[in-house]
Amino acid sequence: MEIGAFTFADTRAGEGGAEQRLRELMEEVELADEVGLDIYGVGEHHRPEFAVSAPAVVLAAAAARTKRIRLTSAVTVLSSAVPIRLYQQFATLDLLSGGRAEMMVGRGSFIESFPLFGFDLRDYDRLFEEKLEELLFIRASGHSQAGYEVYPRPVQDPLPVWVAVGGTPESAVRAGMLDLPMALAIIGGLPERFRPFADLHRRAAAEAGHEQPRLSINSHGYIAESKQRALDESFPYVSAAMNKIGLERGWPPMSRADYDAAASLRGANFVGTPEDVVQKILFQHEIFGHDRFMIQFTIGGIPHEGILRSIELLGREVAPAVREGIALRQAGTSAR
Numbered sequence: 461m462e463i464g465a466f467t468f469a470d471t472r473a474g475e476g477g478a479e480q481r482l483r484e485l486m487e488e489v490e491l492a493d494e495v496g497l498d499i500y501g502v503g504e505h506h507r508p509e510f511a512v513s514a515p516a517v518v519l520a521a522a523a524a525r526t527k528r529i530r531l532t533s534a535v536t537v538l539s540s541a542v543p544i545r546l547y548q549q550f551a552t553l554d555l556l557s558g559g560r561a562e563m564m565v566g567r568g569s570f571i572e573s574f575p576l577f578g579f580d581l582r583d584y585d586r587l588f589e590e591k592l593e594e595l596l597f598i599r600a601s602g603h604s605q606a607g608y609e610v611y612p613r614p615v616q617d618p619l620p621v622w623v624a625v626g627g628t629p630e631s632a633v634r635a636g637m638l639d640l641p642m643a644l645a646i647i648g649g650l651p652e653r654f655r656p657f658a659d660l661h662r663r664a665a666a667e668a669g670h671e672q673p674r675l676s677i678n679s680h681g682y683i684a685e686s687k688q689r690a691l692d693e694s695f696p697y698v699s700a701a702m703n704k705i706g707l708e709r710g711w712p713p714m715s716r717a718d719y720d721a722a723a724s725l726r727g728a729n730f731v732g733t734p735e736d737v738v739q740k741i742l743f744q745h746e747i748f749g750h751d752r753f754m755i756q757f758t759i760g761g762i763p764h765e766g767i768l769r770s771i772e773l774l775g776r777e778v779a780p781a782v783r784e785g786i787a788l789r790q791a792g793t794s795a796r
Contacts, residue, residue: 461745461786462752463779465492465771466501466534466678469511469518470701472761478511484764485511485518486525491768493526495775500526501534501564501754506572509701509761516549523557530560534643534678534754535624537568539587540577543595544604551614559615564643565592566624567631589634595621596638622676625657632657636664641674643754648728651677651744658748676752677744680759681730683737683770683778687723690731693766694759695719701760730755734777741778742785753782 467488471481489500500522502515512518515533522531531553536546546563554561567588574581594605599618603609623635624643635642642661646654658675665673680698684690699714706713723731730737741753757770 461741461750461782462498462676463741463774463782464497464499464501464529464752464754465774466503466532466754466756467512467758468503468505468756470758470761471509471511472763475761481511482518484767486521487764488758488767488771489522489529489531490525491771492775493529495772496779497529497771497775498779499530499532499562499752499754501532503534504537504568504573505570506576507570509704516546516553519561520553520556523553523560526557526560528560530562531557532562532564532620532622535564535566535568537570537573538565538591538595539567539584540573540579541591543591543598544610547595547598547610547619548612550619551612554614554616554619555612561614561616562620562622564622564624565595566626569626592623592634592638622674624678625661629657629660632660633664636661636666636670636673637668639665639668639670639673641676641751643676643678643752644748644750645678646728647680648722650726651728652726652747655747658750674752675748675750676754677748677750678754679728679730679756681737681755681770682757682762682766683730683732683734683773684766685733687732687736690733691720691723694731694762697760697762699760734773734781737774737778738781738785741782742789745786745789 469481469485471477492500502512502518504515506513519531550561550563571581597605598610622641622643625631626645632642644654644657662672682690682694695716702714721727722729725740725743730740757767
């Protein structure tokens with residue numbers, strides 16, 4: 461299993477803003493590379509509490525500071541993007557990184573980019589479908605739908621494109637039909653309730669004549685030497701961020717009891733010790749059989765020191781134990 465982290469580069473009020481946060485982000489991705497994580501992702505937002513609106517630019521800076529780790533958007537809001545330009549940006553990133561670029565595309569759970577770039581929210585679904593078709597056409601042919609050549613060409617052929625899915629079954633089916641890997645976001649509820657999305661994705665791929673597509677599970681988390689410390693340190697930041705979004709979307713406030721419950725084995729969040737996180741990844745692997753796991757540590761502006769510690773523990777302790785656990789499980793299955 462590939463294991464990595466992703467960030468929205470949440471800023472912290474009164475602490476240097478976007479400039480400081482981007483400097484910290486570079487330190488975080490450098491450490492992720494150093495400790496052996498497989499993938500690092502950066503999200504696109506157009507709000508004051510997030511420092512990144514141009515993931516490809518930030519990832520290009522990260523490419524210059526890293527050697528091995530793969531670099532992806534998480535996500536690119538495809539519905540409000542220009543597919544030709546997007547492809548060019550990530551092809552350039554692929555060249556700069558020596559073939560380590562990926563893009564994760566989605567419709568976006570935040571809608572600020574639509575009015576910002578002059579799109580109508582009533583076209584939310586149509587825009588994504590049309591632009592995904594255009595992006596994949598460019599990737600396959602090397603030219604635009606109007607027949608113009610698109611440059612530069614990436615190192616990887618094809619340039620990896622993942623589809624990010626939150627709670628829409630149709631999106632899982634579309635990804636499978638198009639032979640695209642899916643990144644399934646699970647940030648609340650019981651993870652086993654998301655199993656049907658993985659089944660739909662795989663079934664759609666099989667019915668379209670494709671091999672089983674890859675699956676990533678993307679979730680929130682935070683790692684410390686004790687579970688109590690992990691919960692205590694992260695809760696104030698996570699609850700503040702989620703409650704702010706909840707006011708906009710009509711969610712009930714997050715209580716400490718809710719947060720603690722989500723950190724249990726059957727909950728959605730990966731908050732605890734390295735051993736807790738290993739156990740939970742392996743538990744969910746029994747449910748989903750996924751190929752990749754990505755965790756978001758930076759919710760609500762959690763201090764940089766805690767993020768660095770979480771990344772180090774994920775790379776040095778969690779990832780090796782998970783890989784060993786899956787290998788032993790697969791060896792046992794083969795022996796039967």
